[in-house]
Amino acid sequence: MDDTTSADRALRLIRQGRTLRWEGDFQNARQLLTALGRRTRRPRQLNSLLIAMTDYEIRLRRAPDVYQACLEAYGPPDGERLIPLRELLGVIGAHQLRKRGIYLPALDTRIHPHYGVFAPTRSEYVALLANEPLPPAEVAFDIGTGTGVLAAVLVHKGIRTVIATDNNPRAVECARETLGTRAQVIEADLFPPGRADLIVCNPPWVPGRPMTVLDTAVYDEDSRMLRGFLHGVRDHLNPGGEAWLILSDLAELLELRSRAELLDEFQAAGLEVVGRSSAAPTHRKARNDETTYLWRLRPSEAAPFVEEA
Numbered sequence: 639m640d641d642t643t644s645a646d647r648a649l650r651l652i653r654q655g656r657t658l659r660w661e662g663d664f665q666n667a668r669q670l671l672t673a674l675g676r677r678t679r680r681p682r683q684l685n686s687l688l689i690a691m692t693d694y695e696i697r698l699r700r701a702p703d704v705y706q707a708c709l710e711a712y713g714p715p716d717g718e719r720l721i722p723l724r725e726l727l728g729v730i731g732a733h734q735l736r737k738r739g740i741y742l743p744a745l746d747t748r749i750h751p752h753y754g755v756f757a758p759t760r761s762e763y764v765a766l767l768a769n770e771p772l773p774p775a776e777v778a779f780d781i782g783t784g785t786g787v788l789a790a791v792l793v794h795k796g797i798r799t800v801i802a803t804d805n806n807p808r809a810v811e812c813a814r815e816t817l818g819t820r821a822q823v824i825e826a827d828l829f830p831p832g833r834a835d836l837i838v839c840n841p842p843w844v845p846g847r848p849m850t851v852l853d854t855a856v857y858d859e860d861s862r863m864l865r866g867f868l869h870g871v872r873d874h875l876n877p878g879g880e881a882w883l884i885l886s887d888l889a890e891l892l893e894l895r896s897r898a899e900l901l902d903e904f905q906a907a908g909l910e911v912v913g914r915s916s917a918a919p920t921h922r923k924a925r926n927d928e929t930t931y932l933w934r935l936r937p938s939e940a941a942p943f944v945e946e947a
């Protein structure tokens with residue numbers, strides 16, 4: 639495939655099951671990918687346009703230097719590699735975002751997300767936590783910390799001991815970089831050992847199957863993290879402690895989970911709602927009818943509702 643290949647011909651070959659190794663000018667490959675994107679939306683087809691690299695060097699005309707970006711995404715170079723141009727552009731974009739960082743007014747600082755880590759590009763949920771008055775709390779947990787942004791807010795609000803967890807090693811590394819010595823970051827499935835006065839969690843907002851590692855922070859298969867958090871949190875709270883769940887109503891708008899189902903889930907986990915605040919998302923990709931909520935939950939006095947088998 640080279641500069642003479644038309645988008646129609648490329649797509650015909652892809653539809654026959656071929657993968658296309660690009661030999662022409664790099665910028666023309668980008669244009670071809672854009673043209674393909676106008677003809678098909680299928681990720682598999684769009685991922686069929688491949689770029690060759692040797693130790694992260696692309697030997698094509700007008701190719702960018704992608705060494706650092708690839709190092710961050712894939713680790714040390716390993717010789718010849720063929721990767722989908724579409725993926726490579728994502729790797730380059732992630733590197734630029736990490737370098738530039740995302741400015742968060744609530745912290746008056748920049749957060750530098752690593753490749754494969756949920757980036758706080760929508761800052762409304764960060765402000766929601768920052769603006770919520772704290773109950774008395776010495777120890778707080780941030781479950782599924784990602785870049786460590788919410789743990790940083792908890793530290794900023796004056797909580798003395800903050801422990802953050804994530805089950806994605808990339809997130810653990812990123813959060814350690816964000817938080818330094820101000821908080822402890824542990825690789826764990828949901829909860830760290832011990833108990834806290836306040837436990838915060840911002841799980842992926844949409845129930846659904848993640849297709850790539852990048853999806854795991856957006857899709858929560860069978861609401862596993864949400865349910866794991868709700869059903870486990872009582873056992874990790876100190877008496878009088880609160881669980882704060884940050885969740886948008888996107889899943890409700892997409893009719894993937896109803897409000898009643900969410901409230902039933904709270905009840906089944908033995909939790910009651912003691913407060914709720916909300917914010918309208920400001921991010922340009924958010925739906926304009928979407929609302930992000932901070933649910934303040936506490937163990938209910940009544941025994942948890944257990945469904946009979």
Ligand SMILES: C[S@@+](CC[C@H](N)C(=O)[O-])C[C@H]1O[C@@H](n2cnc3c(N)ncnc32)[C@H](O)[C@@H]1O
Nearest residue numbers: 756782783784804805806827828840841842855
């Ligand atoms: C929507 S992101 C939120 C990240 C960050 N707290 C924020 O608000 O920007 C959800 C995070 O939960 C993590 N996660 C998913 N399942 C988890 C589990 N079982 N235990 C710990 N972390 C988990 C993901 O890796 C991801 O970083």
